[in-house]
Amino acid sequence: YVQIGMNESLLAGGIWRPEPKSLRSIRDAIDYDGAELIKIINKASFKKTFGSLYVDEKLKGAPKGFTKEHPYIDLMRHKSFAVVHPLTKDQVLSNDFKEIVIDVYKEMLPFRRYLNQALTV
Numbered sequence: 001y002v003q004i005g006m007n008e009s010l011l012a013g014g015i016w017r018p019e020p021k022s023l024r025s026i027r028d029a030i031d032y033d034g035a036e037l038i039k040i041i042n043k044a045s046f047k048k049t050f051g052s053l054y055v056d057e058k059l060k061g062a063p064k065g066f067t068k069e070h071p072y073i074d075l076m077r078h079k080s081f082a083v084v085h086p087l088t089k090d091q092v093l094s095n096d097f098k099e100i101v102i103d104v105y106k107e108m109l110p111f112r113r114y115l116n117q118a119l120t121v
Contacts, residue, residue, distance in 0.1 A: 002101065009092050011101060013108045014082030015115055017056070022119055027063055027076045029118030034072030040110045049107045050083040081115055083108060 001012040018026065030037060040046060041053060058077040062068040066076055085104045091097065 004087075004092055009087040009089070010084050011087065011104045011108075012054070012082055012084045013105075013112055014054070014080065015119075016080045016082055018080070023079070025121065026081055026115065026118045027066065029114070029121065030072050030075050031066065031070070034075060037075060037111075037114055038072070040114060045107055046111070049085055049104060053078060054080065054082045054084045056080045056082070083111060 001010075003010050003012070015022065015026070053075075055078070057079040059079070060077075062070065062073055063076050066073065070076060087100070091100055094100070
């Protein structure tokens with residue numbers, strides 16, 4: 001997702017408020033191999049580019065079918081799985097804008113692949 005605006009510009013990706021079936025698939029993937037997602041989002045370059053997952057809404061308790069003691073419960077509480085990279089006006093107007101977008105997308109790719117795999121299993 002690319003947003004260019006007068007007050008805010010950003011690059012984002014992931015899945016925003018997925019339907020219940022898709023959300024369950026993502027949570028099942030985290031249950032099965034949450035360590036891989038943790039590895040992706042804790043990578044230094046990922047954190048530098050995106051900070052952390054964009055938090056829209058989270059469950060207060062555990063999702064249905066999972067215990068609050070689950071090792072990846074914090075991830076499972078998310079209702080969206082997305083990342084955002086803010087852009088400055090100078091970046092948007094620079095001659096290197098295309099390269100900036102490509103670099104951010106490359107950093108996002110393992111995250112997107114994880115989600116795509118979760119949704120196709």
